[in-house]
Amino acid sequence: MVRDPLLRLEAVSKVFDGGTIGLDNVDLDIGHGEFVSLLGPSGCGKTTSLRLMAGFEQPTSGRVLLDGQDITALRPYDRPLNTVFQDYALFPHMDVSENVGFGLTLRKISGAEISRKVKEALDLVGLGDKIHARVSMLSGGQRQRVALARALVCSPRVLLLDEPLSALDANLREQMQIELKRLQARLGTTFVMVTHDQTEALSISDRIVVMNRGRIEQIASPAELYDAPATRFVAHFIGTMNLIEGKALETTGEFHRVAAGPMTLEVPADGAAPAPGAPVLVCIRPEELSVLASPSDDAVAAQIMSTVFYGPMLRLFVEIGGGQKLMIDTPRRTAAGTFEAGALVHVRPNRGSGRILSGS
Ligand SMILES: Nc1ncnc2c1ncn2[C@@H]1O[C@H](COP(=O)(O)OP(=O)(O)OP(=O)(O)O)[C@@H](O)[C@H]1O
Ligand SMILES: [Mg+2]
Known part of the structure; x- marks a missing residue:
């Protein structure tokens, strides 16, 4: 105010x-x-x-x-x-x-x-x-x-x-x-x-x-x-956003943990803690998802469906388990190699990114 x-x-x-x-x-x-x-x-x-x-x-x-x-x-x-x-x-x-x-x-x-x-x-x-x-x-x-x-x-x-x-x-x-x-x-x-x-x-x-x-x-x-x-x-309305129907897991210290399909997101715990098991709508920006070259405990497997070239970065349209589609913004060349439609990659949400949407 x-x-x-x-x-x-x-x-x-x-x-x-x-x-x-x-x-x-x-x-x-x-x-x-x-x-x-x-x-x-x-x-x-x-x-x-x-x-x-x-x-x-x-x-x-x-x-x-x-x-x-x-x-x-x-x-x-x-x-x-x-x-x-x-x-x-x-x-x-x-x-x-x-x-x-x-x-x-x-x-x-x-x-x-x-x-x-x-x-x-x-x-x-x-x-x-x-x-x-x-x-x-x-x-x-x-x-x-x-x-x-x-x-x-x-x-x-x-x-x-x-x-x-x-x-x-x-x-x-x-x-x-x-x-x-x-x-x-x-x-x-x-x-x-x-x-x-x-x-x-x-x-x-x-x-x-x-x-x-x-x-x-x-x-x-x-x-x-x-x-x-x-x-x-x-x-x-603001920027590009992934919206995912998820389920609240628990709140530990500074994070709400949320199951978003096969991914687990740890979003900042600003706002009331949702009851464990409650359905929640979570959002995460395309640049808050990292692409890894090899599997990792905190990453999920994804298939690249298509890519769009944006100059400074590349937007990947991928699908993870459960048919969940995501957009990921990444530099064109990374440790994970270059990106082509059809390739399998591993996607990790950055810790402390994403939010639970409280409003309608
Ligand atoms: N003089 C008017 N008489 C009747 N309806 C009006 C009048 N002025 C605005 N409206 C209506 O009020 C609503 C809000 O209009 P407004 O002009 O404030 O929109 P805006 O957000 O500026 O949109 P835009 O981005 O198109 O300029 C619209 O539904 C519009 O049709
Ligand atoms: Mg106007």
Whole structure:
């Protein structure tokens, strides 16, 4: 939980005309200076959450608070928040400086002050030399920066970003992710970013809010989310995961022991100990399974069904006893040799990896 949150959604629901539920009783706290991503599949309520924060949408029930003050009834322009829209929403007939300064002209600030702030904001996003360029002459990445500068020039308490990088190609996108993170760290401004790209969310955020059907499935740091997904949905949505129907054996000290088909997993004992013999659903990442050249007490025999080349590593699709299928990520060449479909190998789960999924 966040102590003394900057922005809070309190039991917020949004039902649209026609009955579609956009958000279903969502509680969310965002701390000062945090970079938080809202992540989830199409239609899960990410944009709706952002629009409720910005004030473009009113909740059906619940409240929006900033620094403990109820801002639910405030109009967007009366909230110290700015939004970067997915399509940037720049004014094509204005040049870069006019676009960036637009919000300031509405606030009755002197011309000299506007020029100074516009210059500062454009320098911040590395576009100082494009101050008088026409927006139509700019590349996608440059437009993205103009949109950022325009949102930052008003020094918002919170910057809201709706899929800000989705229009960019893969390389530029990766570069902008790094820049966005650096910018946020330097300014110390709270950023809330919507994305449906899990890699982007994992690499850029302090915390990630995973959403599904208008509800929050899990809020956690990227590493926590990756290592200990709370629900089957999160386990599926973040990265690649092996899900295995297993049976609880016993809990000894720091591990729950679980029979997963012919394998025995020793997963960290975080969470209540399941009753011995109880059916459990366990998950383990493909990179947490090691391939051995020869049999071992703690390994099980597996047959490679197929392989997929991923550059830095190879993904093996194998089958172990009981028809259980697993994915394993391994370097292409290991002590166990190279890997080909049909070959027999031995698979050992890394001790202390995997988790029992407690949620549904
Ligand atoms: N103005 C509206 N009127 C009616 N239904 C809406 C409206 N806006 C959103 N919805 C519905 O609310 C749900 C959540 O929509 P939202 O736009 O928040 O999804 P999203 O997570 O941003 O998805 P995407 O990744 O596709 O942008 C969807 O079922 C959507 O169809
Ligand atoms: Mg959206």
